[in-house]
Amino acid sequence: MSTKDDIAVEVEQISDKKREKKKLKSKKAEAEEHEEQLKRLQETQADFYEYMKEHDEDLLKFDANEFKDDDADVEAGADTDLEDIEKQDVVDYTPKLEIPKKKVNEQKTITSAMVDSWCKSIQEDAKLGAVRSILRAYRTACHYGDDTGDDQSAKFSVMSSAVFNKIMIFVLSEMDGNLRKLLRLPATGGMKGMIMEVIHTRPWKNYNHLVKSYLGNSLHVLNQMTDTGMIAFTLRRLKHSAVFLAAFPSLLRKYIKVALHFWGTGGGALPVVSLLFLRDLCIRLGTDCVDDCIKGMYKAYVLNCQFVNAVKLQHISFLGNCLIELLGTDISASYQHAFVFIRQLAMILREALNTKTKEAFRKVYQWKFIHCLELWTGAVCAYSSQSELRPVAYPLAQIISGVARLVPTARYIPLRLRCVSMLNRIAASTGTFIPVSMLLVDMLDMKELNRPPTGGIGKGVDLRTLLKVSKPAVKTRAFQEACVYSVVEELVEHMSQWSYSIAFFELSSIPILRLRSFYKTTKAERFRKEMKQLISQIEANSEFVNKKRASVSFLPNEPAAASFLEDAKKAGQSPLSQYVKIMRQRAKQRNDSLVETDVIVGENSAKFGKIAPSSDEEEDEEDRNEKGAAAFSSSWLPGSDSKEKEVEEERTKQKKRKRKSKATEKKQVEEGAGEDDVVEDYVFSDDEEEDLFEIAGDKDDDEEDAADEITDTETKSSNNKNSKKTKGTYKTWHKTYKKTKKKKSRVAA
Incomplete structure (x- = not known):
């Protein structure tokens, strides 16, 4: 096409703009005529006017000036777009045939100078055209490398990695503040109610597409990124704009799903940043977001257990x-969800108690079930002062007690100890007496702890990482010591909680009798020494309480008994309060000696108490730029070869981690998350090993079961060698016996 034809096409486009303006003017006239009709309605049809005023008064409130403003905004927007085209495309409309002209739909390369000019216009003059241009460039950056085909509607197409990084850092750091200025909102913060009010205003109608473009493109690039630093920085900046998601429910659900994925599977600081993003959503958007977040996090937690x-x-x-x-x-x-999930756990336990089958026991005695109990135990302990969650403490304690008594054998002592520890935590946080002493002393009466060890010394047993121990490990000295010491420590924890109770003498009388019985029957001197020291401490505490209560006149069931020894409790003067500190220190030293490697989750540790910020302050501009420059310092582009390389590197790292974990795990359970991030029915799967849930006393295939359950590879190999030696010795004896029998028969002949 010649240059003259190009000029003719552009002139036609300008004439189209003028025709649109004429149409807008005709609409203004129609609006004014409609306003006059409403005014005449009150005079001509007064009854109908009163009816409309009573039932739908908004229809009568019609102002033609508002329509004029809208038209003016549209005209201004059209003029702005036209000015942008004139400035950016730089089209010369003079008929100079020797100068080549650019096509209107030709895509341009985004340069660093263009980005700098837009940023300068936004920061200094707050130009709306520059905001639109940088958002168009941001969309191109987020969708770079996508299969868009021959789409000529995109104004920009090509960019370098340096330009990509500059666009990402500026938009993520500055766009939230610019959008808030356009919408006339506070510089920071805000709640859902504020957004619900803003969506009915004129600025929102004019600029909501900019907000949706920013949030939608950011979500798209989050799904494309593989570097944890980039994802963490992006989520950290998007957290300040999370309140806008109240106006876009579909985007809100997608953001929740993405953040849950990063929280459950991310590494480094990403889980912490994802949690803060979800927490900010719940605080600002309320119940619409809380339900989905709790269900999704609970499901992700179960999949990781x-x-x-x-x-x-x-x-x-x-x-x-x-x-x-x-x-x-x-x-x-949270109470509604806790009630539902704890009830599901109770139904699973009830099925096991009624059917008493191996499949039913498998659903209870697996890590998912136990960690769910520990999760709700932690929730009850954390919010025990809140009246909403306190009622679930009783059913939760009943479930834990039922799980501890389900299969009362020595092989399940680690599981029972975990249950006792949970009950002690609930009792300490709620101030409720839970009789766990019988669960502990019953373990001391098991025959496996009273017989001499026949399996040798054995390797150290970490009861925190086990639910069930193998048959050969039960007979080792290391297992007996770990069990007895753990029982003593948990019993001291329980007794120390009630060491200031006026009825301590009565509640400690039966445990003392059982401990003395164990002291007399056991033949291990180390256990006798441990029991003797524990008994002496309990008796000393009984004397301490009896001396104090001899001088009081009220009965144990009177309200005044609640304040008994209150001052002594604050000072920690009872013998058991001082003895429990020694036991905790000993338990910590023993557990540290069993852990060979340490892992740090998040940025510093596995504790979350120091992660939540005390206030919602904005980051300084220099700090933002430093973090952004550090995050977007690579040559990564969406859809480029570097992305594929990073994906391959990430897959290689994951394979290495899996290989290392297989060295310590007997079987790695396949983990996967479904499409839906809402947990509707919590059903425990049967993907654990069969021998993990074998009922004690089952005599079928004892030899195969014993071989499969050996977790210590050294013990397993030594047992295999001994069995080979035994078979060889048996063959030798059999040959010798046959030769001797032949000789005897010859002599007899």
Whole structure:
């Protein structure tokens, strides 16, 4: 096409703009005529006017000036777009045939100078055209490399990695403040009610597409990124604009799903940043967001609890602390979810108690079930002062007690100890007496702890990472010591909680009798020494309480008994209060000696208590730029080869981690998340090993079961060697016996 034809096409476009303006003017006239008709309606049809005023008064409030303003805004927008085209495309309309002209739909390369000019216009003059241009460039950056085909509607197409980084840093750092200025909102913060009011105003009607473009393109690039630093910086900046998601429910659900994925599977600081994003959503948007977040986090927590070892234990504890922190954003909504999930756990336990089958026991005695109990135990302990969550403490304690008594054998002592520890925590936080002493002393009466060890010394047993121990490990000295010492420590924890009770002498009488019985029957001197020291401490505490209560005149069931020894309790003067500190220190030293490697989850540790910020202050501009420059310093572009390389590197790292974990785990359970992030029915799967849930006393295939359950590879190999030696010795004896029998027969002949 010649240059003259190009000029003719552009002139036609300008004439189209003028025709649109004429149409707008005709609409103004129609609006004015409609306003006059409404005024005449009151005179001609007064009854109908009163009816409309009573039922729908808004229809009568019609102002033609508002329509004129809208038209003016549209005309201004059209003029702005036209000016942008004139400035950016730089089209010369003079008929100079020797100068080549650019096509209107030709895509341009985004340069660093263009980005700098837009940023300068936004920061100094707050030009709306520059905001639109930088958002168009941001969309191109987020969708760079997508299969868009021959779409000529996109104004920009090509950019370098340096320009991509500059666009991303500026938009993520500055766009929230610019959008708030356009919408006439406070510089920071805001709640859902504020957005619900803004969506009915004129600025929102004019600029809501800019907000949706910013949030939608940011969501798209989050799904494309693989670098944890980039994702963390993007989420950290988007957290300040999270309140805008109240106006876009579909985007809100997608953001929740993405943040939940990063929280459950991310590394480094990403889980912490994702949690803060979800927590901010729950605080600002209320119940619309809380329900989805709690259900999604609970499901992600369960999926991460498939298997436990010493390394993964801290990560699971971190995830549990995060979920407990989120529950505190809306206690009333959290109670509804706690009630439903605890009821599901109770139904699973009831099925096991009624059917008493191996499949039913498998659903209870697996890590998912136990960690769910620990999660709700932590929630009850954290919010025990809140009246909403306190009622679930009783059914939760009943479920834990039932789980501890389900299969009362020595092989399930680790599981029973975990249950006792949970009951002690609930009792300490709620101030309610829970009789756990019988659960502990019953373990001391088991024959496996009273017989001499026949399996040798054995390797150290970490009861925190086990639910069930193998048959050969039960007979080792290391297992007996770990069980007895753990029982003593938990019993001291329980007794120390009630060491200031006026009825301490009565509640400690039966445990003392059982401890003395164990002291007399056991033949291990180390256990006798341990029991003797524990008994002496309990008796000393009984004397301490009896001396104090001899001088009081009220009965134990009177209200005055609640303040008995209150001053002594604050000072920690009872013998058991001082003895429990020694036991805790000993338990910590023993557990540290069993853990060979340490893992740090998040930025510093598995504790979440120091993560939540005390205030919602904005970051300084220099700090923002430093973090952004550090995050977007690579040559990554969406859809480029560098992305594929990073994906391959990430897959290689994951494969290495899996190989390392297989060295310590017997079987890695496959983990996967579904499409739906809402947990509707919590059903425990049967993907654990069969021998993990074998009922004690089952004599079928004892030899195969014993071989499969050996967790210590050294013990397993030594047992195999001994069995080979035994078989060889048996063959030799059999040959010798045959030769001797032949000789005897010859002699007899």
